[in-house]
Amino acid sequence: MDSKKIFSGLLLFAGLILLGATLLYFIGNILSGSLFITALTLTAIGFLGFPQLKGFSYTIWILVAVVCALFYPSAFITVGGFELKKVIVPFVQLTMFGMGAHMSFDDFKGVARMPKGVLIAICCHYTVMPLIGFLLSRMFNFPPEVAGGIILIGCVPSAMASNVMSYLAKANLPLAVTIGACSTILAPFITPFLMKFFGGQYVEVNVAHMMIDITNMIIIPVVAGFIFNMFYFSNEDKKTKIIQLSAFAGIILFTNLIMMWVLNESVTELLISFATSMWWFYFLPMATAMLLKRARHISRSVIEQGLSFVAMVGIVINTLVITAAGRDNLLQIGGLLIITCLIHNVSGFGIGYFTAKIFGLPEKDRRTLAFEVGMQNGGVATGIALKMGKVATLGLASAIFGPLQNLTGSSLANWFRKQPVSDQNENDHALSINQEAEFKNDLVG
Template sequence: MLSTGFKNETGALVVLFFASLALGFQSFSGLKGFSFTILIFAAVAASLFYPQLFTQIGGFNLKNLIIPLLIIIMFGMGTAMSLKDFDGIIKMPKGVLVGILCQFTIMPFIGFGLTYAFDLPPEVAAGVILVGCSPSGLASNVMAYISGANLALSLTLTAVATLLAPIMTPFLMKLLADQLVPIDFWGMLLSILKIVILPIIAGLIFNRFAHGRFKWIDKAMPKISMAGIAIIITIITAAGRDSLLTIGLTLVLVVILHNTTGYFLGYWGSRLTGLDKKSARTVAFEVGMQNAGLASGIALEMGRIATMGLAPAVFGPWMNISGSSLATWWRDKTAINEDNVVGDNEKSTSQ
């Protein structure tokens, strides 16, 4: 058995490695976008090696920070939105309909299937399904922008899916996960209203009436949100450390398959309905990337953060890695295709 001193030294080296790697990534434009995710790895490593530091301080249970942090993050999301985000319902009705149908069918049922295929423990399995039943978040908008996809459609889909979440998420959880853990439909609905809808509405109102007056908030909110996400993931990892060490590799594989299948079916499902490539890429991001923070909050409200909260904690960092990689690949692929078209046009003109 390893001595406590050796474990502490190993933990410190692992945390230092990821922190240094994240700092190094800041010096390279192509890798800079991954630095936050690498910092998350450092935080997760710290919580795995030193869980006692992230569960309680004095008599204060750090899990009590999760809901307030989520509310702040969702308020920040609201300040980045406007009523114009809903214009796509009128301008792009087919894209919105296809995207929402994909959002609330593909990920919930794929998650349901994966939990049985890998025979996950009931509460951990319920967490995987919960991620699938959650709406998308701002991360999908960022990836749509990077990839050159249909950003207007992305913003509309995120807004509509978020507003539908108080009904759709509890309904789908009741349908797919009630046999795993008891699902209180109305309790979950109220939790989503408290954690997501009301803070976003407050952010929208703030953006509408105070836009430009408090520029420091516009600059600070992304950083505050990133710090909040890191803290939440660290607390959840520490709380569920024992379960994560037991099924960690299996859960990571399930999360990767869940996320990747969401991208694949979101894209090709959209193409089969006749959407153009840019819109299909948008739907792929909206389907494959979920609001893991909301899922974490619901897991906490249900009193199961150490088990149901594990899948959201793993899904969040992974989707940022996969989403950034896919967005960059699509962007570069589009640029190459455009260069080829320009080259062909120049050749035909010279002839």
């Protein structure tokens, strides 16, 4: 039987189940929740059979998580006495580790090659999105902590998915990678101050504590990813490896020294904390990379697919946990919050694109800036909300913004892809082709 007919049948069956679930929901039947989940699951699988819909399958899986949490919240708050919200930060760290494993210092060389585009994107991202979040929080009458969450999602670095959107949109992928790397590295030093300035009226913000939390969620896992990349993917000479490893160890030590100062820890606590960090984020990725490199039956594509899969699963689980924790608030203000996040996201796309146009950047760069400005790292926002002890309220906006931006971003990328692109200069064009080829290999494994 033709596989396309099977996938078409799944979508038809999903539509019928969805219709039945809707009818049961309005008459108050408890089976409606299970039927909604079944319909969405079949839809996610059915989309895989159509190239034009395949990109939306992941978004449907996120919707499955949301529906599960809305109908059966108690099942996703605690399991056997274990609070599921405790997995949020580890999953964010795993995601950032995966990002670091695909990066190297070469990604930062783009700052020298494309300084204008990088500078405009970073400035626009860290001014436009927080400001829009602030204006939207004042415009709509949300509870203070929910309003603070809208500002928070505007203050975090750009989303990793923006690179995928740039690739799909035939944008400047090398520029996207460089902007994403710079945005991420700068986050511990920018996000806390922006949040304090714009969101301090809604929630109490401890700048020093937030800097430490973001560093532990972003910088340290990315460093671990760099180390993994160095020992598995790259062929750096011994001298370069020693220099980079020394720098990475210094970053971990400096982070722990700052933690000791902020948290008033003793020297003994510092040594224990430093040793723990070195094991998890320095020696373990190093040893794992060397072992995997010797395992001939495990290819690079398998590892990259594994890292991507873990990141996607982490985002789905985090969405599930946050939605379950904030279910009551979400049911009260969910519709308005979705509209708010949509305005926030689409405004970022538009302002990013037209700012690049005003400054005379070529079409490919304009597309890149649209995604880098408009797409936010919801995982980091969620992790910050958890560390502040307000994931059920402060984390709601990020739970909505993340899935929503994947939907709008995919739609915009597909539209851009159909539009003609003016030529770049030869050097940038060659670099873009090489990096797009590597990125395509990462996507398809």
